Amino acid sequence: MLKFPKAFPMGAATAFAVLFTLSTPVLAAEGAGKSGIERPEGGYGLGREALPEEIDAWDIDIRPDGTGLPEGRGTVAEGEVLFTDNCAMCHGDFGEGVGRWPVLAGGQDTLTNERPEKTIGSYWPFLSTVYDYVRRAMPFGNAKSLTNDNVYAITAYLLYLNDIVTDEDFELSKANFTDIHLPNEANFIDDDRYEEPHWKADAAPCMTDCKPDPVKVTMRARILDVTPDGEGDAIE
Amino acid sequence: MKKEDDMAKQDTSRPARAAGAPDPSRRSLLRGTLAAGGAVAAGLMAGRARAAAPVTSVTPDPLITEVQDWNRYLGGGVDTAPYGLPSEFEADVVRRNVAWLTADTTSSINFTPLHALDGIITPNGVCFERHHGGAAEIDPAQHRLMIHGLVDKPLVFTMADLMRFPRVNRVFFLECAANSGMEWRGSQLNGCQFTHGMIHNVMYTGVPLRLLLEEAGVKPSGKWILAEGADASGMTRSIPLEKALDDCLVAFKMNGEALRAEQGYPVRLVVPGWEGNMWVKWLRRLEVGDKPWQQREETSKYTDLLPTGKARRFTWMMDVKSVITNPSPQAPLSHGKGRTVVTGLAWSGAGTIKRVDVTLDGGRNWHAARIDGPSLDKSLHRFYYEFDWDGSELLLQSRAMDEMGYVQPTKNALRTSRGENSIYHNNGIQTWRVQADGVTENVEVS
Numbered sequence: 305m306l307k308f309p310k311a312f313p314m315g316a317a318t319a320f321a322v323l324f325t326l327s328t329p330v331l332a333a334e335g336a337g338k339s340g341i342e343r344p345e346g347g348y349g350l351g352r353e354a355l356p357e358e359i360d361a362w363d364i365d366i367r368p369d370g371t372g373l374p375e376g377r378g379t380v381a382e383g384e385v386l387f388t389d390n391c392a393m394c395h396g397d398f399g400e401g402v403g404r405w406p407v408l409a410g411g412q413d414t415l416t417n418e419r420p421e422k423t424i425g426s427y428w429p430f431l432s433t434v435y436d437y438v439r440r441a442m443p444f445g446n447a448k449s450l451t452n453d454n455v456y457a458i459t460a461y462l463l464y465l466n467d468i469v470t471d472e473d474f475e476l477s478k479a480n481f482t483d484i485h486l487p488n489e490a491n492f493i494d495d496d497r498y499e500e501p502h503w504k505a506d507a508a509p510c511m512t513d514c515k516p517d518p519v520k521v522t523m524r525a526r527i528l529d530v531t532p533d534g535e536g537d538a539i540e
Numbered sequence: 541m542k543k544e545d546d547m548a549k550q551d552t553s554r555p556a557r558a559a560g561a562p563d564p565s566r567r568s569l570l571r572g573t574l575a576a577g578g579a580v581a582a583g584l585m586a587g588r589a590r591a592a593a594p595v596t597s598v599t600p601d602p603l604i605t606e607v608q609d610w611n612r613y614l615g616g617g618v619d620t621a622p623y624g625l626p627s628e629f630e631a632d633v634v635r636r637n638v639a640w641l642t643a644d645t646t647s648s649i650n651f652t653p654l655h656a657l658d659g660i661i662t663p664n665g666v667c668f669e670r671h672h673g674g675a676a677e678i679d680p681a682q683h684r685l686m687i688h689g690l691v692d693k694p695l696v697f698t699m700a701d702l703m704r705f706p707r708v709n710r711v712f713f714l715e716c717a718a719n720s721g722m723e724w725r726g727s728q729l730n731g732c733q734f735t736h737g738m739i740h741n742v743m744y745t746g747v748p749l750r751l752l753l754e755e756a757g758v759k760p761s762g763k764w765i766l767a768e769g770a771d772a773s774g775m776t777r778s779i780p781l782e783k784a785l786d787d788c789l790v791a792f793k794m795n796g797e798a799l800r801a802e803q804g805y806p807v808r809l810v811v812p813g814w815e816g817n818m819w820v821k822w823l824r825r826l827e828v829g830d831k832p833w834q835q836r837e838e839t840s841k842y843t844d845l846l847p848t849g850k851a852r853r854f855t856w857m858m859d860v861k862s863v864i865t866n867p868s869p870q871a872p873l874s875h876g877k878g879r880t881v882v883t884g885l886a887w888s889g890a891g892t893i894k895r896v897d898v899t900l901d902g903g904r905n906w907h908a909a910r911i912d913g914p915s916l917d918k919s920l921h922r923f924y925y926e927f928d929w930d931g932s933e934l935l936l937q938s939r940a941m942d943e944m945g946y947v948q949p950t951k952n953a954l955r956t957s958r959g960e961n962s963i964y965h966n967n968g969i970q971t972w973r974v975q976a977d978g979v980t981e982n983v984e985v986s
Contacts, residue, residue: 339748341706347755350701354686354694362686362825365766365776365833394643404643415849420961422840427851430834437836440774441673444647447772492843495855497965500957502949509897509939509947511906517986519902519935521973525727525869525982 364448366436370482373435377477378457380464384472386454387461390443399423399465409465412487425466429489431481435459625665630656635666636733641722646674647773649716651737654863654885655871660913660920661711662740664795669802670716670738673772676822680806683770685752685790689828692757699806702790705747710789710812711919713887715739715858717815717842717964723951724960727971727982730869735970735982739887741920744810746791749784753828762828766835767809770824777818778832779811783856787812790823813889813918814856815964817842847959860948861967862886862896862923862940873978877931886911886921888942895941898925902935902971902985903950909938934974935985951984 366372388397396402399409411421420426424434439455441447450458460476463469463484476484497503626633637650652668669675680699688694716738722728729735753765758781765784769775779788789810792799799805804821811818817837832838832854844852864884867873873880886893892915897906909923923938940948951968973983 339706339708341708341748341751343751343754348705348751350704350755351695351697354688354696358686358696359688359694362768363688363827364774365768365827365835367829367831368834369831404640406643415845415851416847420845422845424840427840427845429839433834433836433839436833437840440776441772441836444673445772447673447774491850492839492853493850495852495857497852497855497857497859500953502953502957503946507945507947509906509941511897513904514906515902515904515986519904520986521935521983522986523726523984524973525730 364436364440366432368430368432368482370432370478373432373478373481374452375478376452376456377475378453378455378460379475380457380460380469380472383457383459383461383464386450386458390450391458394444399462408462412467415488415491423466424462425468425487427488428486429492431459431463431484431486434462435481438462632656633666635668638729638734647672649718649738651733652740653870654732654737654739654865655868657865658883658922660741660885660916660922661795662742662920664742664797664800664803667740667742667794667800667803668716668738670816671771671773671802671821672775675802676769676771677801678770678806678822683806683822683824685807685824685826687752687756687826687828689766690759690762690830691753691828692759695752695756697752699792702747702752702792702807705751707745707747708789709743709745710787710810711741711743711914711916712810712812713739713741713858713918713920714810714816714819715861715887715889717817717855717858720861720966720968720970721963723968723970723982724955724963724966727984730982732863732865732868732970733870736863736865736885738816739885739920741887742794743796744789744791745793745796746789746807746810749788749790749809749826750786752790752826753781753784756828758828761830764829764832766825766827766829766833767818767820767823768825768827769804769820770822775817775820775822775837776833776835777820777837778835779818781828783811783814811856813858813891815842815858818856842964844958844962844964846962852962855965858887858889859965859967860886860888860890860893860940860942860944860946862893862938862948863970864898864936864938864972867936867974867978867980868972869980869982872980873929873934873974875978877929880927880929882909882925882927882936884909884923884938886923886938886940887919888940888944888946889918890946891917891943892919893921893940894943894945896921896923897939897941898923899937899939900927900934903937903969906939931976933976934972935983936972936974937969939969 394402394405395408399407401407407421407423409423409425411423411426414421414426428434435455438458439450456476460469460474468486633653633656635650635652637645637648642648649670650668652662652666683699685697685702719738720735723735763781765779765781767777767779790807791810792807794803799808804823807823808821809819809823838853844855846852862884864882866883882898886896893911896909896911898909899906907925909925911921911923913922915921948967948969954966954968971983971985972980974980
């Protein structure tokens with residue numbers, strides 16, 4: 305438990321439940337003490353009740369268990385047409401990415417390479433994220449313009465481009481959506497940074513004669529300078 | 541005549557230097573610095589070089605013995621700049637981007653000019669920007685914030701509603717998880733603006749998120765919230781309810797004035813100590829649920845790939861970190877030997893900073909630095925180390941320790957644990973090499 309406060313944001317929801325059962329009273333007291341805010345009896349009475357139509361209009365998120373999936377369907381073949389018309393100018397006909405626009409397909413078995421290629425097929429853990437993200441944010445510059453059927457078809461085509469389905473007649477729908485798992489799902493782990501050897505609470509770092517020999521420069525940034533034609537990793 | 545010229549010089553457009561206003565001292569100094577071997581693009585160096593004027597003259601200084609224009613003619617009137625901007629001599633203190641990093645500026649990043657700032661507060665106009673679909677411009681009268689999901693009563697708030705809740709004022713740093721991310725494979729970008737400039741430190745005014753969630757009434761099954769932005773990227777992140785109830789804010793002011801558009805005007809989420817991507821801007825929706833949503837920004841992005849091929853997810857905390865901002869590649873040490881001030885910033889998502897050490901010899905010997913200014917929870921801390929420089933080469937580093945006792949690791953320690961492909965959460969110790977002529981560069985050391 306030594307690392308408890310630092311490990312506060314550990315990933316697993318279960319770990320949270322345990323941690324916060326312990327910590328909530330302290331935080332609550334602190335919160336009130338810090339701000340000195342007393343909640344009035346019965347609340348503030350501000351805002352108005354959200355209408356079901358309003359919630360439906362904005363609540364477009366999808367979870368891996370299929371929560372939030374709309375009715376609809378679309379095939380790989382339909383998706384190919386939609387993708388070519390709406391997406392390929394940036395992401396390439398095969399999801400290979402034009403210029404520095406994101407790559408969407410390929411890269412399988414590269415995650416341990418010196419230069420991994422992270423795509424839907426090689427890296428993403430859940431198909432629900434593809435549907436959710438394409439519907440909310442793509443095509444870039446004209447977001448939220450696709451119909452639910454369009455998004456099913458494009459998602460099916462992205463599965464096809466990543467060799468996760470191989471049949472052009474494959475139809476993706478609300479009914480079969482959660483049957484499909486992406487290959488890399490099992491490779492995500494919770495935050496275990498604080499088990500790394502360099503994290504030692506109350507360490508007393510060395511102050512004098514910490515290195516035996518005079519320190520040498522091993523790499524200089526001017527070799528890879530801030531210039532438009534420099535090589536570098538795209539920012540994520 | 542003369543007066544008119546001067547009035548004409550009161551140009552409020554920011555980077556424009558008054559035409560026909562030669563500044564020979566500035567030019568020659570700039571030339572001097574470049575001749576001294578400055579490796580960085582001239583545009584990046586110009587302003588700092590000017591500030592580094594060595595006074596070598598032994599004859600009477602005409603700046604003292606002669607009456608200058610500004611000693612005689614009137615300056616601008618009170619109506620010159622209804623919204624004030626920095627002096628024209630600070631025109632190079634701006635956010636900068638690195639064009640080759642991304643495909644398009646609407647899905648990109650720019651960097652805070654840390655080398656030109658002091659104290660702990662970042663001025664609003666130079667707070668770095670990261671957005672995924674451009675900076676939305678939203679009329680506050682047309683903005684709505686919805687809370688729904690596992691709540692007793694789903695609610696919609698207008699901005700006017702939000703302003704009627706009790707507010708608090710808190711200073712917090714916001715650091716992008718990818719700050720220093722380009723440096724995983726070794727020193728790459730010459731300037732702390734580029735290596736460490738995805739951070740800012742601002743005083744927020746806002747409503748504790750707890751009050752809004754309590755108003756809707758979170759059901760006992762509620763364990764997570766999803767925060768969503770109103771911009772074209774529809775930014776979303778899952779946040780554990782406990783964090784939401786602890787110290788998160790729904791903020792509408794930064795440093796006393798309305799949020800800047802690029803920072804989420806009219807309202808953003810503040811998630812103290814945790815990675816910047818979670819601080820959803822243009823906040824329009826909060827959904828309460830029982831599981832995380834596994835959104836794109838917490839699966840495809842903001843997950844940390846390890847050499848085993850496994851990837852860490854939900855790595856929210858920003859770890860203890862520091863950087864020397866002066867001297868640094870954009871702010872060389874051009875005054876020569878003698879009294880020298882080393883300064884920098886330190887911060888930790890775990891709380892306050894209790895100590896910063898500085899080394900001049902690449903980590904063989906360390907000296908305690910002086911922390912000055914407010915030491916606030918999850919806020920930038922300013923440190924100084926003053927010494928007599930003998931003019932020999934320096935390998936400068938800073939090493940921060942937070943209130944938990946966690947010590948900033950070396951970059952190599954991080955690489956040993958994580959490899960070089962995890963992109964995010966690089967809080968390793970930064971080295972600047974200062975040469976005898978003051979030119980400073982980003983290096984890695986043995």
